[in-house]
Amino acid sequence: MKDQVVLRVMTKLLVPFMLVFGCYVIAHGELGPGGGFQGGVILAAGFILYGIVYGKPELHRVVPRRVVDALAGMGVLLYAGVGVWTMLLGGRFLDYSVLPAVDYGAAEALGMVLVEYGVGITVCTVMITVYDMISEEGRS
Amino acid sequence: MSLALLEPSAASFLKVASLAGTYNYALYVVLMMIGFYGVIAKKNLIKQALGLGLFSTGIFLFYISMGVVEGGTAPVWRTTDAAHLLKDPGPYDNPLTHVLILTAIVVSVSTLAVAMALIVNIQREYGTIEEDEIRAIENAEHPGEDVL
Amino acid sequence: MNSVLLIDMVLLGLAVIVAIGVISVRSLLGAVMLGGIYSLLMALIWQNMNAVDVAFTEASVGAGISTVLLVGTLLHTRRDTNQSPAIHWPALFAVVLTGSFLIYGTLDMPAYGDPNAPIHTGRVKELLGQHVGKVDREGNHHPWKYGSIAEQSVPTDEPVHSYPPPRTHAGDDHAAAAGAHGHPEDDFKGHSPNTVTSLLAAYRGYDTMFETAVIFTAGMAMVLLLRRREEDA
Numbered sequence: 280m281k282d283q284v285v286l287r288v289m290t291k292l293l294v295p296f297m298l299v300f301g302c303y304v305i306a307h308g309e310l311g312p313g314g315g316f317q318g319g320v321i322l323a324a325g326f327i328l329y330g331i332v333y334g335k336p337e338l339h340r341v342v343p344r345r346v347v348d349a350l351a352g353m354g355v356l357l358y359a360g361v362g363v364w365t366m367l368l369g370g371r372f373l374d375y376s377v378l379p380a381v382d383y384g385a386a387e388a389l390g391m392v393l394v395e396y397g398v399g400i401t402v403c404t405v406m407i408t409v410y411d412m413i414s415e416e417g418r419s
Numbered sequence: 420m421s422l423a424l425l426e427p428s429a430a431s432f433l434k435v436a437s438l439a440g441t442y443n444y445a446l447y448v449v450l451m452m453i454g455f456y457g458v459i460a461k462k463n464l465i466k467q468a469l470g471l472g473l474f475s476t477g478i479f480l481f482y483i484s485m486g487v488v489e490g491g492t493a494p495v496w497r498t499t500d501a502a503h504l505l506k507d508p509g510p511y512d513n514p515l516t517h518v519l520i521l522t523a524i525v526v527s528v529s530t531l532a533v534a535m536a537l538i539v540n541i542q543r544e545y546g547t548i549e550e551d552e553i554r555a556i557e558n559a560e561h562p563g564e565d566v567l
Numbered sequence: 568m569n570s571v572l573l574i575d576m577v578l579l580g581l582a583v584i585v586a587i588g589v590i591s592v593r594s595l596l597g598a599v600m601l602g603g604i605y606s607l608l609m610a611l612i613w614q615n616m617n618a619v620d621v622a623f624t625e626a627s628v629g630a631g632i633s634t635v636l637l638v639g640t641l642l643h644t645r646r647d648t649n650q651s652p653a654i655h656w657p658a659l660f661a662v663v664l665t666g667s668f669l670i671y672g673t674l675d676m677p678a679y680g681d682p683n684a685p686i687h688t689g690r691v692k693e694l695l696g697q698h699v700g701k702v703d704r705e706g707n708h709h710p711w712k713y714g715s716i717a718e719q720s721v722p723t724d725e726p727v728h729s730y731p732p733p734r735t736h737a738g739d740d741h742a743a744a745a746g747a748h749g750h751p752e753d754d755f756k757g758h759s760p761n762t763v764t765s766l767l768a769a770y771r772g773y774d775t776m777f778e779t780a781v782i783f784t785a786g787m788a789m790v791l792l793l794r795r796r797e798e799d800a
Binding site for chain 1: 619620622624631639759760787792793794
Binding site for chain 3: 441443444445446448449450451452453454455456457459460461462463465466468469470472473476479480483484485486487488489491492493494495496510511512513514515516517518519520521522524525526528529530531532533535536537538539540542543547548549
């Protein structure tokens with residue numbers, strides 16, 4: 280599809296905005312509607328659009344398969360890692376109030392932010408994997 | 420309660436009149452039943468998966484509508500600098516229902532993804548995704564064996 | 568009959584029509600596209616019900632990823648189904664029977680939007696710091712006058728509206744020892760205005776962790792089921 284000028288140009292213009300908007304939605308999950316799931320899916324949509332228009336070899340050049348697989352596990356590891364970190368600091372599993380911050384409210388916010396990043400990474404990479412696996416090249 | 424519906428009294432009138440206040444739950448049940456019909460009546464596997472998705476969204480609607488308050492607003496705290504503009508802020512809707520449904524939506528799409536992978540494998544194995552054709556192929560290959 | 572209710576009924580009617588279309592069209596591509604339309608209508612209905620996070624998630628996940636997934640599956644299979652009889656009567660009978668039992672069960676539920684419902688006067692009263700309907704801060708009982716759609720036989724007192732939520736920080740009046748904050752109210756007295764994210768990440772943190780594990784498992788299952796063939800080819 281990359282010999283169609285309109286698709287190619289619009290993809291190149293749109294993908295940066297989609298990626299930034301996805302990161303914005305993940306980062307502002309606490310301040311308004313949003314969060315890890317929604318932002319992760321929007322991030323993945325940017326990559327999927329790139330993959331649809333430019334083809335799968337190009338998508339694999341930008342996000343190699345091994346990186347995507349590794350990052351999918353890293354998201355869950357980050358989430359569980361925050362829980363283990365709070366246990367190492369003396370609290371219970373996923374008790375965010377013991378994290379190092381100014382006061383207990385800020386510690387809760389820190390814990391929630393880290394956890395949402397983990398969720399966003401996992402959701403984004405799994406959606407890219409789902410698209411990668413389910414789409415097929417070279418069939419009429 | 421069932422006998423109260425048959426008795427002609429004020430209590431039974433109130434029970435029937437309560438449908439006017441709970442009519443929306445009846446509509447959500449209709450949506451669920453459309454999806455349920457798709458699961459049990461259709462032979463195509465993708466149609467069955469779509470019917471299951473319809474059933475799920477009907478249940479989510481039912482759940483979220485339980486948390487709605489009359490005159491309520493989205494469960495996001497109003498910031499203090501804007502609160503003086505509102506004469507009567509009004510209550511917040513219940514956020515617990517939203518949380519559980521967020522989890523349920525994402526889990527349901529994960530299940531759909533695995534179902535689609537299985538359907539692709541079934542297509543590669545049997546050449547078809549119609550349930551009756553698969554059953555015929557299986558009966559032809561393994562006659563007399565109870566497969567599906 | 569206010570405008571919110573009217574929009575709700577119009578959108579629900581459209582959703583029922585589109586749902587019947589999803590089940591009954593013969594072309595699978597048409598059914599998938601109608602499924603995407605159905606997800607967008609669901610997102611609008613939830614936005615109308617003030618469920619903004621759920622609407623966001625349904626619009627992105629349901630109308631976005633779900634449609635991509637289904638269209639990708641259609642690449643491997645036929646685009647339409649066999650001609651089937653118009654109505655499958657035993658299934659229709661079973662569905663009508665189940666539906667009537669379920670509707671009979673919902674007759675006992677509190678009215679839509681009732682502030683006296685148990686869901687608004689239980690735990691959430693403490694979590695959100697608001698008192699709706701039945702009991703206000705002084706402990707007085709105020710029944711709700713349900714005048715929107717049908718009159719019910721309740722005393723006609725004015726309902727008590729909620730107060731703005733208390734914005735105290737968790738460090739003010741709680742025990743200073745670290746790890747002593749098992750009380751869920753601390754989740755709400757932090758710095759996050761979005762109560763849904765605060766509940767999702769802190770109060771129901773275990774659920775979200777295992778939900779992330781479920782998503783990861785779904786990705787692994789896709790790889791295990793479909794990648795082997797690609798390496799052969």
